[in-house]
Amino acid sequence: MNDAVQAPFKAPTFQPLYRQIKDLLMERISSGEWSPGTFIPSETALATTYGVSVGTLRKALNELMAENVVVRQQGKGTSVATHDADHALFRFFNICRPDGERSMPVSIVLERRLRKASAAEAAELGIPAGGKVVHIARVRELEGKPAIYEDILVCAERFLGLEKQPEVLPNTLYHLYQQRYGMTVAHADERIVAICANDQQATSLGVAVGTPLLQISRLARDYQGRPVEKRLSMVSTQAHCYSNSI
Amino acid sequence: MNDAVQAPFKAPTFQPLYRQIKDLLMERISSGEWSPGTFIPSETALATTYGVSVGTLRKALNELMAENVVVRQQGKGTSVATHDADHALFRFFNICRPDGERSMPVSIVLERRLRKASAAEAAELGIPAGGKVVHIARVRELEGKPAIYEDILVCAERFLGLEKQPEVLPNTLYHLYQQRYGMTVAHADERIVAICANDQQATSLGVAVGTPLLQISRLARDYQGRPVEKRLSMVSTQAHCYSNSI
DNA sequence: TACAATTTGTGCGTATGTATA
DNA sequence: ATATACATACGCACAAATTGT
Numbered sequence: 001m002n003d004a005v006q007a008p009f010k011a012p013t014f015q016p017l018y019r020q021i022k023d024l025l026m027e028r029i030s031s032g033e034w035s036p037g038t039f040i041p042s043e044t045a046l047a048t049t050y051g052v053s054v055g056t057l058r059k060a061l062n063e064l065m066a067e068n069v070v071v072r073q074q075g076k077g078t079s080v081a082t083h084d085a086d087h088a089l090f091r092f093f094n095i096c097r098p099d100g101e102r103s104m105p106v107s108i109v110l111e112r113r114l115r116k117a118s119a120a121e122a123a124e125l126g127i128p129a130g131g132k133v134v135h136i137a138r139v140r141e142l143e144g145k146p147a148i149y150e151d152i153l154v155c156a157e158r159f160l161g162l163e164k165q166p167e168v169l170p171n172t173l174y175h176l177y178q179q180r181y182g183m184t185v186a187h188a189d190e191r192i193v194a195i196c197a198n199d200q201q202a203t204s205l206g207v208a209v210g211t212p213l214l215q216i217s218r219l220a221r222d223y224q225g226r227p228v229e230k231r232l233s234m235v236s237t238q239a240h241c242y243s244n245s246i
Numbered sequence: 247m248n249d250a251v252q253a254p255f256k257a258p259t260f261q262p263l264y265r266q267i268k269d270l271l272m273e274r275i276s277s278g279e280w281s282p283g284t285f286i287p288s289e290t291a292l293a294t295t296y297g298v299s300v301g302t303l304r305k306a307l308n309e310l311m312a313e314n315v316v317v318r319q320q321g322k323g324t325s326v327a328t329h330d331a332d333h334a335l336f337r338f339f340n341i342c343r344p345d346g347e348r349s350m351p352v353s354i355v356l357e358r359r360l361r362k363a364s365a366a367e368a369a370e371l372g373i374p375a376g377g378k379v380v381h382i383a384r385v386r387e388l389e390g391k392p393a394i395y396e397d398i399l400v401c402a403e404r405f406l407g408l409e410k411q412p413e414v415l416p417n418t419l420y421h422l423y424q425q426r427y428g429m430t431v432a433h434a435d436e437r438i439v440a441i442c443a444n445d446q447q448a449t450s451l452g453v454a455v456g457t458p459l460l461q462i463s464r465l466a467r468d469y470q471g472r473p474v475e476k477r478l479s480m481v482s483t484q485a486h487c488y489s490n491s492i
Numbered sequence: 493t494a495c496a497a498t499t500t501g502t503g504c505g506t507a508t509g510t511a512t513a
Numbered sequence: 514a515t516a517t518a519c520a521t522a523c524g525c526a527c528a529a530a531t532t533g534t
Contacts, residue, residue: 077499190489
């Protein structure tokens with residue numbers, strides 16, 4: 001089925017067969033045809049439908065597995081990755097104790113409303129200037145003490161009604177994004193600077209004004225690299241730290 | 247779990263063939279038999295020497311390539327990865343401008359001497375208590391302005407003479423570690439907190455006392471996970487930030 | 493408990509394409 | 514142009530894990 005995808009000239013469009021298959025599979029996943037947590041057809045079934053050898057299809061699936069898009073299990077099958085697995089829960093949460101131990105954060109929502117995006121915010125989220133956003137402000141506690149103050153922004157059009165529903169927000173928002181809106185956060189870019197706590201941050205975090213904080217600016221993206229959420233976190237590093245393994 | 251009664255033999259030692267081959271290759275690389283930058287024998291040659299099929303050997307090499315241990319190039323061969331490639335240069339340097347642009351740091355050595363390690367330092371570096379370390383203190387400039395103050399510690403026994411030679415230290419120390427001492431930094435764990443600049447840091451970085459800084463504590467490890475270097479960096483985030491993609 | 497069916501994992505072989513020297 | 518080396522694609526056989534009968 002080499003003729004399914006043309007590519008007669010090698011110019012910039014050439015892709016090996018297994019990568020074309022990979023893209024086709026990815027499309028069916030990100031379109032929602034195969035939703036997170038469900039099992040996709042077996043290797044042999046997919047190989048026959050696409051008209052390629054099992055080995056070629058395996059290579060496509062293995063690349064998707066390497067990118068954490070699917071999970072493969074011997075004897076069971078291949079499922080689309082979800083965000084409710086433990087490791088995925090902490091994949092985007094890099095705050096831990098100085099000894100490396102991670103604990104579950106508890107979130108307290110301070111504010112939750114619909115508003116117009118600033119020019120900079122709209123540009124970062126990839127929405128038209130003056131578009132609306134849902135703004136969530138919350139404090140996250142670690143081991144019973146406030147540790148993180150967060151401002152969260154998402155496009156109101158793609159997250160319809162998020163300012164009202166659900167009544168109580170889970171502390172793992174990315175799971176909600178995936179379950180309720182079909183938006184899967186796959187990557188994120190973070191920029192970290194050091195700042196001094198202002199009045200509001202100091203009172204929210206229970207520290208003195210002027211205490212040094214980490215300010216983490218994060219842009220979360222989906223599989224296609226499109227912006228999903230912009231988040232600004234202020235972290236008190238009295239009892240915790242930002243952890244990164246490279 | 248059900249077969250806890252059984253499997254006394256295969257449980258701890260079983261590894262697929264391609265992974266055993268991978269370990270054998272890794273051993274010849276980390277032992278220095280195949281040094282960074284050199285080409286290793288071809289797939290077919292290695293397959294016959296180890297008595298496995300080419301496909302099995304390919305799978306071992308591809309895993310090593312995914313871990314950045316080797317670099318494979320069609321038509322040329324497979325070489326052991328080096329740290330002098332551009333992307334590798336910035337792999338362990340996450341400081342960039344707010345717009346994401348990265349620039350080459352320029353390093354000025356302030357101090358360079360042999361001394362005894364503290365108990366905590368020895369434990370982190372995995373050397374006996376009271377063992378000796380080479381201590382390097384330096385300031386790194388970005389775009390002409392001091393931006394980072396660093397304290398660097400390595401085991402003196404494994405880095406013999408580093409307190410004296412070479413006369414001038416390159417600003418990419420990891421490349422030196424690899425070239426001169428055969429120690430390749432493969433991974434690193436970083437912990438980041440926010441602090442206020444003290445007198446020494448303030449003067450070194452040209453900022454006011456009390457300015458918030460990022461304090462990055464890094465432990466660099468080789469392929470086997472053994473500690474190679476401990477580094478404490480103070481970063482002024484007036485003009486730069488810490489960047490992380492997840 | 494045993495067995496069979498399904499699905500992925502491993503290992504082998506071959507042929508051909510493409511980049512490099 | 515030739516030889517070498519890796520990349521792609523196909524096929525087959527069997528092992529191991531999971532599930533249901």
